[in-house]
Amino acid sequence: MLIEKDMNLADVLHHDHNLIPVINRFGIKLGFGDSTIEEICSDLNINLDFFLTITNTYHDPRYFANSHLKSFDVYLLVDYLKQTHKNYLNDRIPYIARLIKQLMEDTTEHKASMKLLENFYKEYVNELTRHIEREEKVVYPYVLKLEKAIDTAVFPDELTHQVKTYSITDYEKEHENVEEKLFDLKNIIIKYLPPTSNQNLCFSIIHELFILEKDLNEHARIEDTILVPKVESMEYVILNNKN
Template sequence: MYKIGKYTESDSMSDLINCNYSILLVISRFGISLGFGDKTIEEVCKQNDIDTKTFLIIVNMLINEESDDISINSTVSIQTILNYLQNSHKYFLQFKLPNIRRMLKAALGDRDSNVSIVIMKFYDEYVMGVTKHMQYEEKYVFPYIKDLISGNDTEGYNIEVFSKQHDNVESKLSELKNIIIKYCPVEMNNELISVLFDIFACAKDLSYHNDIEDKLLVPAIERLECNNK
């Protein structure tokens, strides 16, 4: 049975997934394994050392697409968000984006048409941009946040630096799907349909990823910076 409204800590984790299969990606990024029986969301989170409130905020953002309504005063676990984002980076860079490339190459076949060449070149350049974006966060932003939490010296950097240059990594992926739809010379086939579905889903997933950074992480760090002054 589908639930209307927000999920709470007393709801069943299995019901959450059965009604919203996209949450499978979320729980994997939290490091939650399947096989939790009839346990509640709170019980599963406690079992996996995950802050329940932060988990629910992220889940309800995804399900209800209400990121614009999230209060920046919400108490969230910064460490929980960091763990989630770092696992998301591994998913995109080590699995999802390489997998889309393989599927795209297979769908286009061996054709050497100009459009096919442009599509693959566009995709490879896009992946390079996403990789650079996420590597910057891993090298500079996340270590800065960890130092801030630990009370170490963070002179010379603040979260505003990241926020000002934070771009939407999903936008070029949206451009790619439009190029394929409008100009791809390949006849419609199952491989092409499948990879298009994956590109649409990945663009949405990356947009959601950005929302977590912009609407949850950045405000939380701004509050922490103010408290540490």
């Protein structure tokens, strides 16, 4: 399904409820009645093209954002990605931590195994947090600097040097390690955790991990298919302006 501006947002969510956290990151909260996407975006001052690009990319892995690529500024995208990080760190991750803690408290036997699970999850969270911080402290500021240079047509030598030494293409490779830990985490719970009486809680934890994984994958895909090409074209402009 292609998501378009004259569609009812409620209908879209009935079709794909995984988009709820995505629209939250744009500041849209549930309870919008029968409004269309266009109406909601104009009420909340959201860039419509950008909204459609993100929701479509998230919704359909085969969607390619070429036609909309040029119509919004990179800072919007960076803003969105930061909101996504905030959602992980402030909501999703602590929620799963609470579920795991509850699993520990509910279990009378196998306390040691539950403790191992909890520690492994903490390790995973630390790694994810480090990865996110790196993006926010290194990658995004770099991207914003590029955009500013192009907007103002001022190209400091220092920036040109940075473009030559650190290219955004390197950054695509940096996602893997965090993914592996999440993969292990799911397998440990499904295959190796001693059977507990509270299977429903295990289901909730696994379910949340799968949703988190899907969301992280979409997040990475948005970075790889929208952010990276956009930054590559900015890098190209800057290098050619210098020479």
